[in-house]
Amino acid sequence: MNTREKGGTVVKKRKLTVVSALHITRLVYRSVLFLLLLVQYILYRVRDGENIRSIVESRPVILIIIWAVFAFEMILRFFPSRYESPGCQKQFARNYIKSGSTDIAIPDNNATFLVALVWIVFNCVFGALYMAGILDDGIMILLCGVYSVCDMICILFFCPFQSWFLKNKCCTACRIYNWDYAMMFTPLFFVPGRFSWSLLALSVALLVRWEITFYRHPERFSEKTNEYLRCVNCTEKLCAHKRQLKILWKRIEAAAAERVRRLSKEDHTV
Secondary structure, three states, X not given: OEEEEEOOEEEEEOOOOHHHHHHHHHHHHHHHHHHHHHHHHHHHHHHHOOOHHHHHHXXXXXXXXXXXXXXXXXXXHOOOOOOOOHHHHOOOHHHOOEOOOOOOOOOOOOXXXXXXXXXXXXXXXXXXXXXXXXXXXXXXXXXXXXXXXXXXXXXXXXXXXXXXXXXXXXXHHOOOHHHHHHHHOHHHHHOOOHHHHHHHHHHHHHHHHHHHHHHHOHXXXXXXXXXXXXXXXXXXXXXXXXXXXXXXXXXXXXXXXHHHHHHHHHHHHO
């Protein structure tokens, strides 16, 4: 972290942490992978009219790469790592720093059921369209690609689950952090195949492991009992970057409003 002076006041400027930089890297390559899928889907639909299964059988390279990338990401989640977000690492015993308190408080726990219900209903709509023949396998895979990009947007910029449902302070304290891959690959439930269902199975295994750990060791998930979740021990510092983005957005809004005011004033003086 360094400082700079602006208008006589010292403004603290925080550098990106390693974990945050890795999040940005994931956002970039997930976006690239999604665009590759989108281009392939459009080309084959417009030019050849093939479905996604015939594409896999004839030219499986892109889907194999995508499968390998996400399978590797999920396998890493089963093990402790200092290069992962504290939000998913709090489940491990080595990251449990006893605070001395026995008051286990997880205020957003009840909201998890609502999140699960909303997500299931939301994806059932796409599932019904798929069963009706309106959507095909390719669209369901593209939907997973959209979810994968949105997952990183939630972490880096804005998370509707945090803001509208869970109300948790940050990703580190998020009750459903390790639900991300299971939510990401939900559409693959409707796409039979070894690539799709293996990713789905791995993501569900992550979710089940997370939930079992939560019910067996809830003390690891509470800031009151686990000092690892407290801001002073955070290795991510995304809240600082999100705060900087909010300040930048407010400045842009203020500048836009001022420009509109000036143009309106000029129109009245003409």
